Amino acid sequence: MAGPGALGLTDDAAIFAPPVGRELVVAADAMVENVHFLPDDPPDTVGRKLLRCNLSDLAAMGARPEGWLLTIARPPSIEDQWFEGFCYGLKEDQILFELGLLGGDTTSTSGPLVLSLTILGSVLPGHAIKRQGIHAGDGLWVTGTIGDGALGLRALQGQVDDPTGYLTHRYRLPQPRVGAPLYGLASGAMDVSDGLLQDTAHLGRENALGVTLHVDAIPFSPAARECGPEWLETCLTGGDDYELLFAVPPDKEDTLLRSPFLATVTGNVPVTRIGSFDQDSNGVRVIDSNNKVLSFKKSGWSHF
Amino acid sequence: MAGPGALGLTDDAAIFAPPVGRELVVAADAMVENVHFLPDDPPDTVGRKLLRCNLSDLAAMGARPEGWLLTIARPPSIEDQWFEGFCYGLKEDQILFELGLLGGDTTSTSGPLVLSLTILGSVLPGHAIKRQGIHAGDGLWVTGTIGDGALGLRALQGQVDDPTGYLTHRYRLPQPRVGAPLYGLASGAMDVSDGLLQDTAHLGRENALGVTLHVDAIPFSPAARECGPEWLETCLTGGDDYELLFAVPPDKEDTLLRSPFLATVTGNVPVTRIGSFDQDSNGVRVIDSNNKVLSFKKSGWSHF
Known part of the structure; x- marks a missing residue:
C-alpha cells in the first residue's frame, strides 16, 4: 500500500513534496x-x-x-x-x-x-471553498440524492426493505464528489455527513443566516421513495449521505446549470436547488409546497 | 487549541500553506x-x-x-x-x-x-535524514541516556525504586530532540522507541550491515545506574527512550564533537558513540570491555 513517498514506510516519517x-x-x-x-x-x-x-x-x-x-x-x-x-x-x-x-x-x-x-x-491558493462566505439570497444546492445512506443502515437492521441492495450499497460505500467544480460557483460549502437538517443548520449558523428548505425539492432516489413517506424524517436527519451541500449566488445559477457538474470519479452528478438563505430568520425552516412548516423530532444524527 | 490555519476547526478541513x-x-x-x-x-x-x-x-x-x-x-x-x-x-x-x-x-x-x-x-529539500545511507565503518551514536523510560514504567509497576521520580518522569514525558543538527553529520538516523537493541537491528538491517554495540559505552542516567546491573536488559530492550540513534562517518566525528549538539527545546544534548557498523556480519552484537559477547533473552519491546 505504500506510495513511493512513504519510503516503503520503513522510515520514521514520509517525505512529501507539496505540489508547487x-x-x-x-x-x-x-x-x-x-x-x-x-x-x-x-x-x-x-x-x-x-x-x-x-x-x-x-x-x-x-x-x-x-x-x-x-x-x-x-x-x-x-x-x-x-x-x-x-x-x-x-x-x-x-x-x-x-x-x-x-x-x-x-x-x-x-x-x-x-x-x-x-x-x-x-x-490553488485562495481557491478553497469554506463554510463561510454565503450571503442572504444565495440558493442552497445539493448533489445526488439524500437519505439513501440512512435508509441503507435501516435496511441492514431489518427495518426497511431494500430489494435491489441499492440503499445498503449507498450506506457502505459513499461516493465522494471529489473534483466537483465548486470554485467560482459556490459561496460556501460543506459535505452532508450528520444529516441534511443538521448540516444545513451548520451552514446557516456559520454565516449568521436563516435557511428555508423546500421539502418537495429535496432529491430522493427511487429506492428511497419506495420506502414511503414515513421515512422522510430519517432521510433528512439520518446522515451518511456524503453529498455536497453548497450555496450559489443567484447570478451564478445559470452558469451552474449550463455545464455538467463533473466530479472526477463519479462523473456527472445531478445538482438540485433545495432552499435559500435569508437574514431575517435563524435556524432551518422546512416547508412544503403549500408553505406549511414541517417539524421533526430529531435535527441530526449521532450515529447508532 | 485550533491554530489560525484550522479556521477555528469549523470547516471540513484546514488549509495549510506549506512553507515555501x-x-x-x-x-x-x-x-x-x-x-x-x-x-x-x-x-x-x-x-x-x-x-x-x-x-x-x-x-x-x-x-x-x-x-x-x-x-x-x-x-x-x-x-x-x-x-x-x-x-x-x-x-x-x-x-x-x-x-x-x-x-x-x-x-x-x-x-x-x-x-x-x-x-x-x-x-529543506534533500535535507531529510533517512534510515538508509549508512556505510561500514560509520560509528553508531545516541543522544541522552538509555533505559530511563523502561525503568520508569517498572517503577510505576512497583518493580524498581524511583526515589526522585526521575525515571517515572522520563517514562511519562519523553524529550524529543527536535532541531538536533543531524544534517551534514549523520549518514542515517531513527529514534529509539522500541528498545535500543531492536532499533539498532533495524538500522543495521535496512543498510545491510552488522552492528557492534559496546555495552560499557552506552549512556545510563544516575537514576538508572542506581537500579543495579540486573536491569541492564530492561534498559536495552525496554523502549520508550525517544532518543536519537544515528550513524556518523569517521571523518565527521570531529565536527560532531567540536560543537554543542543543540536541540530546539531540550537544549544541549550529550551524544555518545556506542558502536559501529560493519559489512562482515549481520544483526547486533553486544560486547563488553573484554570483547565478551553478551546475550539477551529479548531483543525488543512490544509494549506491556
Whole structure:
C-alpha cells in the first residue's frame, strides 16, 4: 500500500513534496466498530468508507486528493483474512482516487476496532471553498440524492426493505464528489455527513443566516421513495449521505446549470436547488409546497 | 487549541500553506490506554506523550514541526475533568514546540481510549535524514541516556525504586530532540522507541550491515545506574527512550564533537558513540570491555 513517498514506510516519517504553487488541505476522521460500521460489513468496504468520508471533506473544500495516513487499533478478534479484505479495498480506492499512502501505525487494543485517517489534499491558493462566505439570497444546492445512506443502515437492521441492495450499497460505500467544480460557483460549502437538517443548520449558523428548505425539492432516489413517506424524517436527519451541500449566488445559477457538474470519479452528478438563505430568520425552516412548516423530532444524527 | 490555519476547526478541513521551498515530512502514531499509557497517568502527560513520540519521529528525520491533527475515540469512563487536563498538556506542548492544530475528530467507543496523531513537519529539500545511507565503518551514536523510560514504567509497576521520580518522569514525558543538527553529520538516523537493541537491528538491517554495540559505552542516567546491573536488559530492550540513534562517518566525528549538539527545546544534548557498523556480519552484537559477547533473552519491546 505504500506510495513511493512513504519510503516503503520503513522510515520514521514520509517525505512529501507539496505540489508547487498549491495550498494544502488536511483533515482527520476516526471510525469505530459498532459506532460507524458494523462487524459484519464486508471488510473491503470498511476502510474504503473511512477513506471516502475523508475524501468527501476534501471535495467540500474543492481540493484534490494527494495522500493519506492511517492508524489502526486492532482487537485480537480481527482475523488476518478480514484484514486482507480491508487492505484490498483501500488499495483499490487509493488507485481510483489517485492518492498515495504516506504513513501509518498499527497497535493492539482490547476494545473495538478503531480506525483513524488523515487526508492531505491541495488547492490553488485562495481557491478553497469554506463554510463561510454565503450571503442572504444565495440558493442552497445539493448533489445526488439524500437519505439513501440512512435508509441503507435501516435496511441492514431489518427495518426497511431494500430489494435491489441499492440503499445498503449507498450506506457502505459513499461516493465522494471529489473534483466537483465548486470554485467560482459556490459561496460556501460543506459535505452532508450528520444529516441534511443538521448540516444545513451548520451552514446557516456559520454565516449568521436563516435557511428555508423546500421539502418537495429535496432529491430522493427511487429506492428511497419506495420506502414511503414515513421515512422522510430519517432521510433528512439520518446522515451518511456524503453529498455536497453548497450555496450559489443567484447570478451564478445559470452558469451552474449550463455545464455538467463533473466530479472526477463519479462523473456527472445531478445538482438540485433545495432552499435559500435569508437574514431575517435563524435556524432551518422546512416547508412544503403549500408553505406549511414541517417539524421533526430529531435535527441530526449521532450515529447508532 | 485550533491554530489560525484550522479556521477555528469549523470547516471540513484546514488549509495549510506549506512553507515555501521546503519538503514536508509526515508521520502518524496511535496510542491505546493500557497498551501505551496507564489509566492513572496524569492526564496532561498522556496527550503530550503521544505528541512527543511523533515529534521524535520528526526529530529523527531532521524536520521542523509545522502542525498536527488528532483523533480521539473516547470511552464514557473518561470524565470531562480528565479531558481538560489532557487538552491542557497538549496546549502547553503546542506552544513549546511551535506547531499548530490543523484538525481532528472525537468519537465515542465502548473500548479503551484510543488516540491517533498525525504530525506534519518540514525540511529543506534533500535535507531529510533517512534510515538508509549508512556505510561500514560509520560509528553508531545516541543522544541522552538509555533505559530511563523502561525503568520508569517498572517503577510505576512497583518493580524498581524511583526515589526522585526521575525515571517515572522520563517514562511519562519523553524529550524529543527536535532541531538536533543531524544534517551534514549523520549518514542515517531513527529514534529509539522500541528498545535500543531492536532499533539498532533495524538500522543495521535496512543498510545491510552488522552492528557492534559496546555495552560499557552506552549512556545510563544516575537514576538508572542506581537500579543495579540486573536491569541492564530492561534498559536495552525496554523502549520508550525517544532518543536519537544515528550513524556518523569517521571523518565527521570531529565536527560532531567540536560543537554543542543543540536541540530546539531540550537544549544541549550529550551524544555518545556506542558502536559501529560493519559489512562482515549481520544483526547486533553486544560486547563488553573484554570483547565478551553478551546475550539477551529479548531483543525488543512490544509494549506491556
